[in-house]
Amino acid sequence: MGAHIEAEDAGDDGAGRAARRDEAVRAAVEQGLLGPGSPIVGLLDVTGIRESAAELRAAFAAVVAPGTPVLHAFAVKATPLVPVLRLLREEGVGAEVASPGELALARAAGMPVETTVLDSPAKTPAELREALSLGIAVNADNPQELDRIDTLMRSGAGRSPLGIRVNPQVGGGSIEALSTATATSKFGVALRDEGAREWVVQAYLDRPWLTRLHAHTGSQGIPLSLLARGVAETYALAEEINRRAGRRQVDTLDIGGGLPVNFASDATTPTYAQYARMLAREVPGLFDGRYGLVTEFGRSLLAKHGTVVARVEYAKTSGGRAVAVTHAGVQVAARTVYAPGSWPLRIAAYDEKGRPKEGPVVVQDVAGPACFAGDLLAEGRSMPLLEQGDYAAALDTGAYYFAHHYGYNSLVRPGVYGFGPGGRFAVVRRAQTVEEVVAESGGAEVDALTRAGWGVP
Numbered sequence: 306m307g308a309h310i311e312a313e314d315a316g317d318d319g320a321g322r323a324a325r326r327d328e329a330v331r332a333a334v335e336q337g338l339l340g341p342g343s344p345i346v347g348l349l350d351v352t353g354i355r356e357s358a359a360e361l362r363a364a365f366a367a368v369v370a371p372g373t374p375v376l377h378a379f380a381v382k383a384t385p386l387v388p389v390l391r392l393l394r395e396e397g398v399g400a401e402v403a404s405p406g407e408l409a410l411a412r413a414a415g416m417p418v419e420t421t422v423l424d425s426p427a428k429t430p431a432e433l434r435e436a437l438s439l440g441i442a443v444n445a446d447n448p449q450e451l452d453r454i455d456t457l458m459r460s461g462a463g464r465s466p467l468g469i470r471v472n473p474q475v476g477g478g479s480i481e482a483l484s485t486a487t488a489t490s491k492f493g494v495a496l497r498d499e500g501a502r503e504w505v506v507q508a509y510l511d512r513p514w515l516t517r518l519h520a521h522t523g524s525q526g527i528p529l530s531l532l533a534r535g536v537a538e539t540y541a542l543a544e545e546i547n548r549r550a551g552r553r554q555v556d557t558l559d560i561g562g563g564l565p566v567n568f569a570s571d572a573t574t575p576t577y578a579q580y581a582r583m584l585a586r587e588v589p590g591l592f593d594g595r596y597g598l599v600t601e602f603g604r605s606l607l608a609k610h611g612t613v614v615a616r617v618e619y620a621k622t623s624g625g626r627a628v629a630v631t632h633a634g635v636q637v638a639a640r641t642v643y644a645p646g647s648w649p650l651r652i653a654a655y656d657e658k659g660r661p662k663e664g665p666v667v668v669q670d671v672a673g674p675a676c677f678a679g680d681l682l683a684e685g686r687s688m689p690l691l692e693q694g695d696y697a698a699a700l701d702t703g704a705y706y707f708a709h710h711y712g713y714n715s716l717v718r719p720g721v722y723g724f725g726p727g728g729r730f731a732v733v734r735r736a737q738t739v740e741e742v743v744a745e746s747g748g749a750e751v752d753a754l755t756r757a758g759w760g761v762p
């Protein structure tokens with residue numbers, strides 16, 4: 306029995322996913338999606354995305370009381386691509402949105418309002434009015450936002466499920482920029498600040514329509530134990546509100562996302578099942594059926610299913626160091642290039658036919674196309690020597706990477722393709738054209754600054 310559970314806990318070693326990736330890279334080269342005229346693409350493993358969505362659903366279904374409503378709302382910012390949202394919708398996953406653009410993407414994907422949650426820290430009155438009139442769930446970030454919601458509620462605007470986002474202030478993880486539950490985080494109502502907890506409780510007692518409570522304790526770099534503590538603090542607050550209200554006013558807990566992703570190998574670890582079981586252990590009561598649940602996972606759902614593959618345009622040596630100059634750099638991997646210590650990526654080498662490259666390991670740099678010296682995907686990496694015409698693949702880039710284009714050097718957004726069994730591809734996002742770059746760079750306003758009398762109405 307114990308051995309059986311351990312085997313289950315070991316999760317997925319990712320061998321199947323790695324084999325699918327190798328097949329997709331070879332097929333992309335064979336079919337000409339990748340080549341001299343198309344030197345960079347993003348690839349998404351459709352089978353893998355479906356598997357992760359199923360694992361997420363199963364993990365929570367295994368720990369909640371029968372009949373408990375559970376909404377898994379994918380954090381759209383992780384992979385803001387409409388066909389991906391549609392795929393997730395088909396897999397029973399909703400959307401967590403944090404801007405008018407993300408809400409528009411979710412709606413374009415046909416995401417129902419009942420499975421959409423709005424969380425941005427800077428919602429305007431117009432955004433709040435739209436969300437409330439649509440019936441989309443909203444978590445108020447702060448007292449000023451709650452004032453605005455009060456005004457809308459007085460005018461009879463809403464039928465949305467509404468809650469407050471709290472910051473349990475349980476501390477940060479290894480990546481400061483992604484630690485949302487530090488003492489001074491910009492998100493939510495800081496629960497341990499003087500008077501804040503009492504203010505939150507009173508806010509609920511004064512507003513019978515506040516029925517949800519939200520916390521998102523952090524993203525990559527947060528240990529599981531800290532995530533669980535954030536959830537435990539949120540649960541305890543809901544219990545306190547309901548005790549003081551003398552009824553089950555808070556009926557849904559939104560526990561956020563943030564499950565860390567393993568960027569060091571193909572293995573999926575930790576798994577959703579491990580996290581769900583840990584929550585069941587650490588927060589008894591959370592899953593006993595008294596509370597509906599919302600989760601907001603982003604990176605953990607998509608990261609391991611994306612690969613950016615780039616052609617090696619030139620291979621050179623510099624100061625004795627081998628350097629592969631590829632077409633993937635800061636424009637598709639901004640975090641890795643600017644903060645390589647926090648965001649190392651594995652790089653896989655493929656030959657000119659898209660086959661995994663063998664051969665002696667050489668210490669080398671894998672560089673991008675942008676014009677600054679730090680534009681490196683990997684520095685001093687030991688791997689088979691990349692040569693001109695080969696391909697370098699940056700792995701685990703399905704979330705927060707190639708879908709987050711950074712327009713440095715006016716480099717075009719690469720095309721993104723989904724792949725399935727048998728070398729089948731579908732366009733998820735066309736590659737941007739140079740004409741589109743010109744148009745988006747004021748191409749239609751060419752005379753704006755030089756026209757006679759400009760600026761004078």
Ligand SMILES: *Cc1c(COP(=O)(O)O)cnc(C)c1O
Nearest residue numbers: 380521524562563601602603604
């Ligand atoms: C970014 C974010 C998420 C998703 O975080 P991941 O680390 O990608 O799982 C969830 N909820 C909120 C409020 C967020 O800001």
